[in-house]
């Protein structure tokens with residue numbers, strides 16, 4: 001594959017930036033990759049493992065001359081980082097991000113983008129519970145979706161170029177309206193994460209009663225919850241604070257259904273339970289039969305062994 005951007009600047013050097021660096025190198029998509037992280041420790045690790053061609057001590061040096069700048073920080077930090085880089089952006093450059101929430105990022109970042117610079121928000125639907133500069137790997141985006149959520153009127157060439165970069169990283173790219181993205185992700189990712197956090201919290205309370213049995217005898221479902229609940233607390237705090245409306249909407253529906261199931265159990269309404277579980281089973285089977293589960297996340301297969309605390 002050929003070079004798509006002469007210089008790509010990665011801001012925030014964690015799982016996603018690291019994986020992008022590896023994937024871009026695998027396919028030779030960037031002439032040079034520069035990187036900046038706020039913490040000196042993270043920059044030191046990134047230098048030690050050769051994550052980028054150049055790790056800079058200031059954000060200004062990282063973005064100078066870059067034709068693509070990728071914001072890879074927690075969603076709540078996007079606006080402040082955009083403000084910091086704005087004076088140093090090259091004319092004609094594209095700024096993108098990888099945040100898990102899109103409308104809030106557009107609201108935070110958009111006003112800081114200078115005239116002549118393109119802003120194309122993005123979100124790779126791929127990740128793990130690991131974080132930090134050592135956690136990235138080249139295969140993370142293989143056969144996974146990346147959703148781009150540009151506002152109407154965004155430069156078509158800038159979008160096409162970013163699309164080509166993600167495809168070169170192994171991903172399938174689709175465009176979507178930012179609000180729709182946030183609602184879809186509230187259903188498929190954000191609320192499920194909250195449920196996992198809650199379930200692990202409940203089990204932790206119970207553990208005080210049953211000693212270590214909860215963990216010792218946990219079957220696959222609960223183990224998956226514990227993996228998800230090990231995800232970065234800063235990242236997920238920001239997701240819920242910035243995708244508030246959509247998450248509350250889905251949580252409201254979730255609790256209504258949960259109460260209905262609770263009532264069915266209490267009243268011994270087996271027909272309700274059976275009908276409900278029959279419906280959900282048909283949904284899963286429909287997904288498999290439609291061949292839509294080929295990229296189902298199986299993070300266990302590709303999990304990284306090295307883990308560093310988020311910085």
Ligand SMILES: NC(=O)C1=CN([C@@H]2O[C@H](COP(=O)(O)OP(=O)(O)OC[C@H]3O[C@@H](n4cnc5c(N)ncnc54)[C@H](O)[C@@H]3O)[C@@H](O)[C@H]2O)C=CC1
Nearest residue numbers: 012013014015016038073074075077099100127128131132
């Ligand atoms: N972890 C995952 O599974 C996925 C994460 N994302 C999104 O990607 C973004 C980055 O996530 P990860 O790479 O997982 O995080 P990470 O925790 O591995 O890395 C985040 C990086 O941002 C830096 N950082 C944190 N706060 C900062 C601030 N205020 N200013 C400047 N730098 C700051 C950290 O030092 C670190 O280098 C987030 O917006 C997240 O929502 C998207 C898809 C999947």
Ligand SMILES: O=C(O)C(=O)Cc1ccc(O)cc1
Nearest residue numbers: 100124125126127128129228
């Ligand atoms: O680890 C998991 O189960 C994930 O769900 C990964 C993930 C986390 C956040 C995203 O915005 C996208 C993907």
